[in-house]
Amino acid sequence: MNTTVDNIVEVDSLHVSFESHVVLRDINLHVPRGQTVAIIGGSGCGKTVLLKTIIGLISPSRGTARFDGQSLTQLNEKDRVKQRMRFGFVFQNSALFDSMTVAQNIAFPLREHGRDDSRDIHRIVMARLAEVGLSESTLLKKPVELSGGMRKRVGLARALVMNPDILLYDEPTTGLDPIVSDVINELIIRTRGRYPVTSMVVTHDMKTARKVADRIVMLYPLSHLKQDESQIVFEGTPEEIDQSEDPRVRQFVRGEAGERLSAMNTDREEFGSL
Amino acid sequence: MASGTGSSTAGAALRGGGPVQAITDWITDLGGVVVRWVEVIGDVTMFSLRTFSWMFTRLPRWSTLLPNFYQIGVLSLPVVALTGTFIGMVLAVQSYAQFRALGFETRLGGVINMSLIRELGPVLAATMLAGRVGSAMAAELGTMRVTEQIDALESMGTNAIHYLAVPRFMACLFLIPSLTIMADFMGVVGGAYYSVYILDIDWFHYWHNSERFVTNWDLFYGVFKSLFFGAAIALISCHRGFNCDPGAEGVGRAATAAFVYSFVLILILDLFLGIFLDQIYYAIWPVTPTLI
Numbered sequence: 001m002n003t004t005v006d007n008i009v010e011v012d013s014l015h016v017s018f019e020s021h022v023v024l025r026d027i028n029l030h031v032p033r034g035q036t037v038a039i040i041g042g043s044g045c046g047k048t049v050l051l052k053t054i055i056g057l058i059s060p061s062r063g064t065a066r067f068d069g070q071s072l073t074q075l076n077e078k079d080r081v082k083q084r085m086r087f088g089f090v091f092q093n094s095a096l097f098d099s100m101t102v103a104q105n106i107a108f109p110l111r112e113h114g115r116d117d118s119r120d121i122h123r124i125v126m127a128r129l130a131e132v133g134l135s136e137s138t139l140l141k142k143p144v145e146l147s148g149g150m151r152k153r154v155g156l157a158r159a160l161v162m163n164p165d166i167l168l169y170d171e172p173t174t175g176l177d178p179i180v181s182d183v184i185n186e187l188i189i190r191t192r193g194r195y196p197v198t199s200m201v202v203t204h205d206m207k208t209a210r211k212v213a214d215r216i217v218m219l220y221p222l223s224h225l226k227q228d229e230s231q232i233v234f235e236g237t238p239e240e241i242d243q244s245e246d247p248r249v250r251q252f253v254r255g256e257a258g259e260r261l262s263a264m265n266t267d268r269e270e271f272g273s274l
Numbered sequence: 275m276a277s278g279t280g281s282s283t284a285g286a287a288l289r290g291g292g293p294v295q296a297i298t299d300w301i302t303d304l305g306g307v308v309v310r311w312v313e314v315i316g317d318v319t320m321f322s323l324r325t326f327s328w329m330f331t332r333l334p335r336w337s338t339l340l341p342n343f344y345q346i347g348v349l350s351l352p353v354v355a356l357t358g359t360f361i362g363m364v365l366a367v368q369s370y371a372q373f374r375a376l377g378f379e380t381r382l383g384g385v386i387n388m389s390l391i392r393e394l395g396p397v398l399a400a401t402m403l404a405g406r407v408g409s410a411m412a413a414e415l416g417t418m419r420v421t422e423q424i425d426a427l428e429s430m431g432t433n434a435i436h437y438l439a440v441p442r443f444m445a446c447l448f449l450i451p452s453l454t455i456m457a458d459f460m461g462v463v464g465g466a467y468y469s470v471y472i473l474d475i476d477w478f479h480y481w482h483n484s485e486r487f488v489t490n491w492d493l494f495y496g497v498f499k500s501l502f503f504g505a506a507i508a509l510i511s512c513h514r515g516f517n518c519d520p521g522a523e524g525v526g527r528a529a530t531a532a533f534v535y536s537f538v539l540i541l542i543l544d545l546f547l548g549i550f551l552d553q554i555y556y557a558i559w560p561v562t563p564t565l566i
Contacts, residue, residue, distance in 0.1 A: 084431035095426035
């Protein structure tokens with residue numbers, strides 16, 4: 001794999017652990033500039049941890065996660081801020097600031113990074129709000145007054161406001177109905193069409209992964225792997241994932257409970273005999 | 275902390291072996307507790323140093339500072355004033371019988387006002403601040419941690435300590451002297467009202483004795499200590515919020531821990547600052563007036 005110029009994200013031999021609990025083990029992942037990569041996998045396999053390590057919110061135990069050749073956790077405060085302004089992060093539960101209105105939430109990065117002209121800020125906020133399909137009437141609402149789908153869209157508008165080079169989406173469609181989920185998928189695709197942005201989409205929704213991704217990477221929980229097995233169990237295009245012979249991949253893609261259901265039945269029998 | 279102690283107790287219950295094994299296990303558990311405490315103290319120290327460093331590097335915007343000043347200072351005033359008034363009156367009730375038995379009831383003003391200004395005013399204002407503001411700060415920041423709002427701040431290139439902890443620290447540090455003076459003032463008024471109008475102590479002698487025994491040093495003594503109390507409340511509460519465990523239970527524990535640790539630290543600081551300030555006082559003024 002080419003590891004030089006074109007890769008905006010380079011993850012090499014990455015290990016992340018919290019005290020004695022290892023979450024990511026020997027992850028190698030390169031994301032070319034402009035590509036949309038979906039990272040799929042079951043709950044607790046470390047998808048979100050991987051995103052947060054790339055943006056430098058979590059420090060690796062070993063290995064490196066570099067963005068444009070630089071590891072954010074090793075930069076000084078000034079350089080880290082400069083690099084983070086190139087990111088847009090859409091959080092799983094939107095992570096909008098409760099105490100602020102929608103307008104203040106979207107304008108927050110602009111004000112924090114030195115824009116003072118209120119009219120200019122209002123213009124940018126309105127443009128971003130329109131891009132995510134929200135009307136002016138939402139501007140003065142607080143996040144608690146919005147539906148889940150609207151909060152996700154405001155989160156996306158806030159992530160877009162600094163014209164990022166890379167967008168990180170953490171479970172963008174979780175908890176939304178199928179129609180709103182598809183609206184969010186369309187927004188991800190349109191955003192990519194509108195801006196030359198690289199996207200990493202963490203999801204366990206196969207419909208989202210198939211629809212938005214150029215490439216799909218599947219992580220597997222370490223608790224179900226042997227010591228010498230790779231945590232990345234699939235890497236390829238959306239077409240290739242449907243052809244995969246790996247039972248772990250097939251089980252996830254088809255959404256089958258498999259041996260976990262057998263384990264539940266065994267538990268039930270054991271409890272029943274008590 | 276609680277969960278760690280619980281698990282080690284459960285672990286000890288499961289262990290077998292003889293007395294030597296029991297002693298070894300006990301030493302291991304004790305070592306574990308000591309290591310955890312050293313870690314927590316180190317973590318709080320690093321958090322405090324980062325907060326100081328950010329405060330001197332770049333001041334927060336007024337739009338961030340003012341709401342914190344209002345929330346922490348202005349909204350705490352009524353409750354501090356009310357409790358101060360009652361503490362002043364309670365002091366008069368409690369001291370009157372003993373002073374009257376000795377025939378020193380006119381000296382009541384000296385003892386009430388000295389106790390209020392040196393000890394009760396600052397400690398009371400700090401306790402009210404820890405209860406009203408410290409817990410709320412820990413709960414608010416804890417909720418922001420749990421709902422990833424702190425991660426969101428960092429991801430947008432905003433330093434969370436500078437944006438969230440520094441304004442709260444500055445508000446507590448700069449406004450606790452005002453709250454202390456308010457507690458002192460209302461306590462003095464409450465004590466004087468009860469002594470003069472209810473206990474019928476002579477107005478002139480009450481104030482004359484107060485003036486004799488309470489000096490500017492006593493006022494400085496109380497206000498100086500309050501600065502440390504304010505800093506301790508802000509740092510502990512913000513640290514608890516930033517390191518909140520997940521879920522509603524984690525937020526609840528952070529809020530409780532913020533108050534409990536702040537209160538314990540206020541009392542420890544009160545003792546050591548009292549000893550320190552007394553040493554300074556005796557070094558400057560070797561002879562001091564007595565109350566009787």
